[in-house]
Amino acid sequence: MDPQSKSAASPPEGTSEFDAARLRDIPDPFADDFEMEALAAPTFDPAALPSAPTRASVRRLRWIAAACALVYEFAILSLVGLRLDLGSLSRAAISVGLLAPLVAAALALAAADHAGPRGVGAPSPRVASFLLLPVGLFALSTFVSAGGAVVLLGRAYWVATAACVAGTTMMTAGPLVLATIAFRRAFAATAAWRTAAIGVACGAFAAAAMHLHCAIDGQLHYLLGHGAALVVGGLAGLVLARFTRA
Amino acid sequence: MYVHLDRAMERYAQGDTAAFSLLHEGLAPRLRAFLLRLCGNPALASDLAQETFLRMHRARGSFAEGAAVVPWSLAIARNAYLDALRRSTHAAASVPVAADEDPDDASNEAASLEPDGEQLVIAREAAQLVRQTLAALPVAQREAFVLLRFEALSVAEAAEVLGATETAVKLRAFRAYEALRAVLRRREEEAR
Numbered sequence: 001m002d003p004q005s006k007s008a009a010s011p012p013e014g015t016s017e018f019d020a021a022r023l024r025d026i027p028d029p030f031a032d033d034f035e036m037e038a039l040a041a042p043t044f045d046p047a048a049l050p051s052a053p054t055r056a057s058v059r060r061l062r063w064i065a066a067a068c069a070l071v072y073e074f075a076i077l078s079l080v081g082l083r084l085d086l087g088s089l090s091r092a093a094i095s096v097g098l099l100a101p102l103v104a105a106a107l108a109l110a111a112a113d114h115a116g117p118r119g120v121g122a123p124s125p126r127v128a129s130f131l132l133l134p135v136g137l138f139a140l141s142t143f144v145s146a147g148g149a150v151v152l153l154g155r156a157y158w159v160a161t162a163a164c165v166a167g168t169t170m171m172t173a174g175p176l177v178l179a180t181i182a183f184r185r186a187f188a189a190t191a192a193w194r195t196a197a198i199g200v201a202c203g204a205f206a207a208a209a210m211h212l213h214c215a216i217d218g219q220l221h222y223l224l225g226h227g228a229a230l231v232v233g234g235l236a237g238l239v240l241a242r243f244t245r246a
Numbered sequence: 247m248y249v250h251l252d253r254a255m256e257r258y259a260q261g262d263t264a265a266f267s268l269l270h271e272g273l274a275p276r277l278r279a280f281l282l283r284l285c286g287n288p289a290l291a292s293d294l295a296q297e298t299f300l301r302m303h304r305a306r307g308s309f310a311e312g313a314a315v316v317p318w319s320l321a322i323a324r325n326a327y328l329d330a331l332r333r334s335t336h337a338a339a340s341v342p343v344a345a346d347e348d349p350d351d352a353s354n355e356a357a358s359l360e361p362d363g364e365q366l367v368i369a370r371e372a373a374q375l376v377r378q379t380l381a382a383l384p385v386a387q388r389e390a391f392v393l394l395r396f397e398a399l400s401v402a403e404a405a406e407v408l409g410a411t412e413t414a415v416k417l418r419a420f421r422a423y424e425a426l427r428a429v430l431r432r433r434e435e436e437a438r
Binding site: 018020022024027028029030031049050053054056057058115116118119120121122123124125126183185187188189190191193245 | 313410
């Protein structure tokens with residue numbers, strides 16, 4: 001190595017003129033150890049390995065989890081009942097109220113499933129920024145799905161909104177637990193953000209289900225009462241990443 | 247470059263247990279080397295390599311179709327290392343310096359050797375300095391540097407393994423390179 005030569009791996013910014021070949025200036029400090037290790041390479045007996053799901057069984061498990069999540073939402077809806085004004089709502093309000101969160105859920109799932117060109121994982125900042133899409137879509141959709149009713153922001157309103165936050169959180173919890181099982185050890189890289197994306201998807205799914213139950217009108221209620229599930233799901237996903245990391 | 251390993255992993259993900267031997271044979275030395283460069287402890291590196299294979303086995307169903315097994319396995323090895331680092335105290339899991347490889351000892355040894363032996367000792371001393379400096383680097387810089395310098399991954403591949411952007415990987419590797427270079431430069435100046 002020439003100590004006087006200009007440090008050339010890259011400029012201080014470390015980006016535009018980065019030349020990985022110059023890193024070879026640095027000698028390998030473990031060259032000797034590898035020679036020694038090669039002599040004593042441990043063996044691994046495949047017969048001693050515990051059973052592990054194959055790709056086909058993982059796919060099957062994910063479909064079962066999705067079906068169970070659907071059953072879970074319908075079970076909750078059957079318990080709490082459908083909204084009474086369902087028949088009188090405009091088709092646009094119903095379809096936007098249902099479709100927008102479902103599209104948001106699909107986008108969030110796509111973010112979680114995006115594994116990059118080599119199947120390892122997309123960079124965390126990319127997954128995180130991609131998550132703004134479903135959240136933004138949901139927020140925008142509330143302009144259409146929420147009616148133009150004037151709402152009095154009294155105590156009853158906030159109690160009802162808090163009840164919706166609790167309801168959508170409960171509706172998020174089931175699918176998120178199922179998804180965590182279905183995606184167990186699935187992410188080699190970017191596990192935290194990809195699991196957060198799954199949480200956002202479950203929250204959006206719950207928001208769609210809540211739209212079939214909750215008859216309280218107003219954009220603020222939709223955003224807080226129903227949309228909170230996306231945030232709660234995302235945060236829960238960050239915590240559950242320890243189970244989805246390979 | 248590692249198409250045969252990708253195919254073996256593909257078969258293994260589909261349930262062909264026999265493909266595991268191929269994977270182990272092809273990946274074990276590389277994973278051990280990667281882990282050794284990260285943790286600096288041969289015994290720990292071997293344990294973590296075994297754990298990596300166990301994790302790969304458990305995660306085989308999630309191996310994406312058409313994915314590359316080398317970066318995938320390196321990412322899992324990195325997870326195993328980071329978990330070990332969290333479990334233990336930082337001092338225990340980071341790169342230790344073997345007592346018998348103190349750079350000062352190597353310098354004294356060099357004084358009593360023939361030219362060839364002297365070169366060897368100088369090289370060992372440099373390696374030891376690199377090892378120490380590498381150990382003192384933040385993990386994020388160390389892993390980026392190790393992947394680019396010793397694992398010969400492209401910046402894009404390293405970025406996928408680390409779940410970071412390419413810019414972040416270049417910056418981390420550059421900082422590590424600068425730190426290592428500064429130490430080596432200082433040693434050469436002292437030697438004159």
